[in-house]
Amino acid sequence: VSRWTKFSDSPHLYGDLSHLIRDDDPDLDFFLNITHVQLHRRSRALQRLRTQLTAESDTSTEARFNQHSLSKVLLPLAMHPVYESHTKLEEGFALEAIATVGAISRLLPWSKYNSILWTTLTQFDRHPTQERYLIGLICALIDGFHFEVSIPTDEDNTTDNAGSNSVWRALEKRLIPKVESLLVKEKSDRGGSKVKILRPPVIMALLKLFKKLPEHIFVSRLPR
Numbered sequence: 001v002s003r004w005t006k007f008s009d010s011p012h013l014y015g016d017l018s019h020l021i022r023d024d025d026p027d028l029d030f031f032l033n034i035t036h037v038q039l040h041r042r043s044r045a046l047q048r049l050r051t052q053l054t055a056e057s058d059t060s061t062e063a064r065f066n067q068h069s070l071s072k073v074l075l076p077l078a079m080h081p082v083y084e085s086h087t088k089l090e091e092g093f094a095l096e097a098i099a100t101v102g103a104i105s106r107l108l109p110w111s112k113y114n115s116i117l118w119t120t121l122t123q124f125d126r127h128p129t130q131e132r133y134l135i136g137l138i139c140a141l142i143d144g145f146h147f148e149v150s151i152p153t154d155e156d157n158t159t160d161n162a163g164s165n166s167v168w169r170a171l172e173k174r175l176i177p178k179v180e181s182l183l184v185k186e187k188s189d190r191g192g193s194k195v196k197i198l199r200p201p202v203i204m205a206l207l208k209l210f211k212k213l214p215e216h217i218f219v220s221r222l223p224r
Contacts, residue, residue: 014069020049034077043093046078046100053103057146063107071112075104082133083123094133102140110147114170117141121178138179139205149213171213179206 020030027033033045056064065074078100085094105113120137127134147167183206185197210218 014073016065016069017073019052019064039090039093042081043096046093046096049074049078050096050100050103053100053107057103057106065107067109067112070104070107075101075108075116078104079137082137083127083130085133086129095136098133098136098140101137102144105141105144106146110167113141113145113147114175117175118178121175121182124182135182135199135201138182139201142179142205142209145209145212151214151217168213171209176206176209 022029028048030045030049033041036042036045052064078097081090081094081097082101085091085097105116108116117138120134120141123134124131149168149171150165151168152165179202182202183199185199186194187197189195207222210221
């Protein structure tokens, strides 16, 4: 009998995570592998999880994981390597974690998605040595944007699209300006002079986001 069988019907006890338990095959057990001492076992655990999450977001079938499990358990586990990987050997593990966060983000509600993206955007000063991974994480989150956006006009006084309007307000007032502030990085060259360098991954991520918005937004933002 699986060690999680008794909890499998309770979302409050994260019973849906029993799908990741494999008592019959420890090599496929997510929790045994994500805590394994060998990095390649942890990477494979994230890879298999990402495959499941991607299949879930690409189909209209009933969700296998509830929002509590996604945001309280799986998301923190996937984000941890982004901040804790510091060696060349850990690079593959960190990149797999970033891809997994992107897959999770496609299943999150707006409130949680908004929160995690904003938090990541504000981590550069606190974790300067993790800049490369943070940029990758931001790009994965932006690529996972999946929300309906309605841009109100002066004549639009209805509340039918209040939710999608609030998404646009957050994008326009907070998220897009913050991402745009990361488009250029300032650093010192060998002579000590300050030079500015573009961050191409951030530019590409923004373009993907603009393509998901109404066409006139993409057209107006593309020249810059």
